Amino acid sequence: MTEHTLTVAGVAVDTRHWIGGERVASTETFTDVSPIDGSVLGEISRGTATEAAAAVAAAKAAFPAWAATPRAERARILHAVADGVEKRLEELAIVETTDNGALLRSHRRGVMPRVAHNFRFFADWLLKLEHEDFETRGHTNHVSWDPAGPSVLITPWNAPLMLATWKVAPALAAGNTVILKPAEWTPLTASLLADIAAESGLPAGVLNVVQGYGSEIGDALTSHPDVRRISFTGSVPTARRIAASAAANLTPLSLELGGKSPLLVFADADLDLAVDLAVEQYDNAGQVCLAATRFLVEESVAEEFTRRFVKKAGQLTQGDPRDEATDIGPNIHPRQLEKIDGFVQRALAAGACAVIGGHRKDAQYYAPTLLTDVAQDSEIVQEEVFGPVLTLQSFTDEDEAVRLANDTRFGLAATLATGDPERAERVTARLVAGTVWTNCFFVRDLQAPFGGSRHSGVGREGGTWSFDFYCDVKNTVTAPTGWRNHG
Numbered sequence: 001m002t003e004h005t006l007t008v009a010g011v012a013v014d015t016r017h018w019i020g021g022e023r024v025a026s027t028e029t030f031t032d033v034s035p036i037d038g039s040v041l042g043e044i045s046r047g048t049a050t051e052a053a054a055a056v057a058a059a060k061a062a063f064p065a066w067a068a069t070p071r072a073e074r075a076r077i078l079h080a081v082a083d084g085v086e087k088r089l090e091e092l093a094i095v096e097t098t099d100n101g102a103l104l105r106s107h108r109r110g111v112m113p114r115v116a117h118n119f120r121f122f123a124d125w126l127l128k129l130e131h132e133d134f135e136t137r138g139h140t141n142h143v144s145w146d147p148a149g150p151s152v153l154i155t156p157w158n159a160p161l162m163l164a165t166w167k168v169a170p171a172l173a174a175g176n177t178v179i180l181k182p183a184e185w186t187p188l189t190a191s192l193l194a195d196i197a198a199e200s201g202l203p204a205g206v207l208n209v210v211q212g213y214g215s216e217i218g219d220a221l222t223s224h225p226d227v228r229r230i231s232f233t234g235s236v237p238t239a240r241r242i243a244a245s246a247a248a249n250l251t252p253l254s255l256e257l258g259g260k261s262p263l264l265v266f267a268d269a270d271l272d273l274a275v276d277l278a279v280e281q282y283d284n285a286g287q288v289c290l291a292a293t294r295f296l297v298e299e300s301v302a303e304e305f306t307r308r309f310v311k312k313a314g315q316l317t318q319g320d321p322r323d324e325a326t327d328i329g330p331n332i333h334p335r336q337l338e339k340i341d342g343f344v345q346r347a348l349a350a351g352a353c354a355v356i357g358g359h360r361k362d363a364q365y366y367a368p369t370l371l372t373d374v375a376q377d378s379e380i381v382q383e384e385v386f387g388p389v390l391t392l393q394s395f396t397d398e399d400e401a402v403r404l405a406n407d408t409r410f411g412l413a414a415t416l417a418t419g420d421p422e423r424a425e426r427v428t429a430r431l432v433a434g435t436v437w438t439n440c441f442f443v444r445d446l447q448a449p450f451g452g453s454r455h456s457g458v459g460r461e462g463g464t465w466s467f468d469f470y471c472d473v474k475n476t477v478t479a480p481t482g483w484r485n486h487g
């Protein structure tokens, strides 16, 4: 314990950066606040260009040895990190809930086990990563994945450790060294991950964690000539700034951005299932990039769907995310609540009708909201709110459903509720989305590609797609024995 240690729900968290295997304090700090009750958790080291340069230098120095570490040894260390996550699962869960306000029960049972799984999955995938050789006129073409170099990973606050490790694990497995910058509203679990990584035998400098405001430390990280990959999850405006900053060095980018995804409910659907899927969209107080926030419901069942939705949504419990009975917790920050309410009040002023909600509950919580009578070209239908705010529109046929579904600048995901498999196939083929779920939501295998189309992102990660991104993929062509090139 030092003057830089916070005790959060009984767990000791170091508030300094983790650079080159050492804790490094900044002279300036920023204040971390819990969204549960607005209480101050503590002061966190506030990095600038100086810490960014130090972290990149540490990652650069550690890169050759880590890149040369045999795959089996890298995989062993990543499994040790997963063991460390599992050992400290309860601590990670309560610290994350205190810092970002998402449900403790889902951190315990879903999110933190998945964090450990991220490390195990990419460790195992590394060991079986190979491509069949191609043959050209007797020559062998052999594909290999070379580690690319120091990688900057920048993550948001809505699922801090889950989204961070979804990048950290494949980047480390690939043989890259990492500079992770968590969001300033939720810096704590990244610091615990640094402790776990050190305890697991990850060499100094292979994982570095720096904290601070994106506007102060971000540019120094993303414009650094020694950085060979940038993976970012966050908003579209920040992505534009990062892409511009990375352009100077042509640093390859992966961007996972926002969405305005549809839930299409056809009259042939199991309506109870459709309503279950719809109510799920309030998860994490609506702060989920993949959320299907636009309900598009076939006209003949729209009234009945709405009736059942209102009944089911009315059974949700909103409150302290540490309580087992809670379904919807607080929103992340007073600024986010203000933003959410701004969207809703402008929509109401433009003629929308709040079937439920339409207002704040208090300083921490927003009432789950469903808006109808919304125009397709209105702000509330076109822009991501990132709060518990959903809209409902109706359609008369499949063509109209597809047209409305595709008519935003995003393309992250789409969800269909239909009892007709042929319709599901037809509609899926016409939807612009990185992921389409039929009669389900949020299920995804780590082997599968993940990412968004249009303004929802650039590139895909998951399974081999992650290694394709984090590595320089090489083709080695070897002539058959005794071959002579006669032109």
Ligand code: NAD
Pocket (backbone or CB within 6 Å): 154, 155, 156, 157, 158, 159, 163, 181, 182, 183, 184, 212, 213, 214, 215, 217, 218, 219, 222, 233, 234, 235, 236, 238, 239, 241, 242, 256, 257, 258, 259, 288, 289, 290, 384, 386, 412, 452, 456, 457
């Ligand atoms: P944000 O863009 O404000 O911030 C994300 C991160 O970028 C933070 O760590 C922030 O400090 C950093 N940052 C800000 N300015 C920067 C700069 N100039 N240079 C470098 N880094 C900078 O996003 P947010 O509000 O934290 O997150 C919410 C957004 O993330 C939503 O749009 C949501 O849809 C999106 N999101 C997408 C996915 C996905 O997988 N597609 C997942 C979760 C969240």
